[in-house]
Amino acid sequence: MLKASNLQQIDFNELYKEQQKKSSFAPKLAQHWDKKAPSMSKRVFESVYVKDFISKLNLDGVKTLLDVGCGPGTLGVSLADKLEKVYCLDFSSEMLKFAKKNAQDRGLSNVVTMEKSFYDDWSDVPKCDMLIASRCMMVKDAKETLKLLNSKAKRVYISYKTDGSFIDEEILNLLDEDFEQKPSYMHFVNILYNMGICADVSFIRSENDRFVNLSLEQFIRKIEDDIGELSKGERDRLRNYHENVYTKKEQDGFISWALISYDTTLGKLK
Numbered sequence: 001m002l003k004a005s006n007l008q009q010i011d012f013n014e015l016y017k018e019q020q021k022k023s024s025f026a027p028k029l030a031q032h033w034d035k036k037a038p039s040m041s042k043r044v045f046e047s048v049y050v051k052d053f054i055s056k057l058n059l060d061g062v063k064t065l066l067d068v069g070c071g072p073g074t075l076g077v078s079l080a081d082k083l084e085k086v087y088c089l090d091f092s093s094e095m096l097k098f099a100k101k102n103a104q105d106r107g108l109s110n111v112v113t114m115e116k117s118f119y120d121d122w123s124d125v126p127k128c129d130m131l132i133a134s135r136c137m138m139v140k141d142a143k144e145t146l147k148l149l150n151s152k153a154k155r156v157y158i159s160y161k162t163d164g165s166f167i168d169e170e171i172l173n174l175l176d177e178d179f180e181q182k183p184s185y186m187h188f189v190n191i192l193y194n195m196g197i198c199a200d201v202s203f204i205r206s207e208n209d210r211f212v213n214l215s216l217e218q219f220i221r222k223i224e225d226d227i228g229e230l231s232k233g234e235r236d237r238l239r240n241y242h243e244n245v246y247t248k249k250e251q252d253g254f255i256s257w258a259l260i261s262y263d264t265t266l267g268k269l270k
Contacts, residue, residue: 008194010190010194011194012187012190012191012193012194013141013142013143013187013191013194015187016141016142016143016183016187016188016191017140017141017142019180019181019182019183019184019187020138020139020140020142020182020183022180023180023181023182023183024177024179024180024181024227025138025165025166025179025181025182025226025227027138027139028225030091030092030093030117032225033071033090033091033092033094033095034092034093034094034095035094037071037072037092037094037095037097037098038094038098040071040072040074040095040098041072041098041101041102044071044072044074045074045077045078045102047074047206047207048205048206048207048254049204049205049206049207049257050074050075050078052204052205052206053075053132053134053157053159053204053259054075054078054079056157056202056204056259056261057079057130057132057157058155059079059082059083059130061129062083062129062130062155063083063084063085063129064083064084064085064086064087064126064128064129064130065079065080065083065085065086065087065128065129065130065131065132066087066089066125066126066128066130066131066132066152066153067079067086067087067088067089067131067132067134068089068090068131068132068133068134068136068149069089069090069133069134069135069136069137070088070089070090070095070096070099070113070134071090071092071095071098071099071134072095072098072099072102073088073098073099073100073102073103073111074134075132075134076088076099076111076132077099077102077103077106077108077111080103080106080108080110080111081106081108083110084110085110085112085128086110086111086112087112087113087114087125087126087128088103088111088112088113088114089113089114089115089116089125090113090114090115090116091115091116091117091118091120093115096113096114096115099111099113100113118139118145118148119140122148122152125152126152127151127152127153128152128153128154129153129154129155130153130154130155130156130157131149131152131153131155131156131157132156132157132158133149133156133157133158133159134157134158134159135159135160135161135257137158137160137188138182142183142187142188142191143191143194143195146188146191146192146195147195150197150264153264154263154264154265155261155262155263155264156261156262156263156264157259157260157261158188158259158260158261159204159257159258159259159260160185160188160257160258160260161182161185161255161256161257161258162185162203162256162257162258163181163256164181164182164184165179165181165182166226167223167226167227171223171238171241174234174237174238174241175227175230175234175237176231176233176234179227185201185258185260188260189201189260192260192262197262197264197266198262199260199261199262200260200261200262201258201259201260201261202258202259202261203256203257203258203259204256204257204259205254205255205256205257206254206255206257207253207254207255208253208254208255216238216239216242216243219238219242219246220235220238220239223238
């Protein structure tokens with residue numbers, strides 16, 4: 001009998017859950033995304049991220065698509081004219097309103113919206129030829145979520161940020177506490193490996209515009225949205241940074257995302 005290697009004995013899902021539990025960056029609630037829906041709907045369709053993501057998709061034989069964490073329909077609506085049916089799923093009711101409006105504005109009648117989180121009953125979610133889960137995988141249990149996604153499609157594409165924070169490290173270094181990173185995209189790759197799935201990994205970009213051209217008040221509010229209320233000392237240091245560094249520096253051009261893709265119908269790894 002061939003014994004398992006030391007790599008195969010590692011439970012990467014337990015490592016994921018441990019890192020997610022101690023991460024300083026908690027997943028955002030539906031109410032947060034409800035507030036962001038109008039501004040996101042205006043700008044995301046022209047993003048380089050959408051073009052990069054779509055360019056990586058293999059649409060051969062694909063007639064139906066499930067867009068999980070669809071936001072304002074950024075990807076699903078953009079692909080709908082190539083497909084018979086697109087199901088846009090999100091836990092933000094406002095995002096779904098904009099997804100429906102964006103489909104209607106483009107004359108599309110084949111887009112269906114579904115209001116659900118990863119933790120709701122998915123028994124009425126149809127199985128599709130392809131599933132995409134874009135920038136929405138900050139979940140409690142990666143393995144259980146992957147099982148759920150895999151049960152709903154033949155071909156799966158997941159995007160996840162390549163580094164451990166949405167805030168630049170030089171900003172975090174101005175704050176009092178040490179911050180724990182969010183889980184890595186490599187957790188997902190290795191959890192899939194534990195599940196017998198050999199995933200492909202490529203990389204795509206999005207504009208790094210979260211902190212571009214913000215007033216001091218907006219700048220501090222964005223940081224507090226991610227990590228919670230700041231102390232007076234932290235606010236003072238950020239004010240100094242904003243006045244003397246932030247307003248004078250060139251913003252980094254892009255954020256890198258890992259695009260993890262695989263076919264759920266292929267035989268499992270031995």
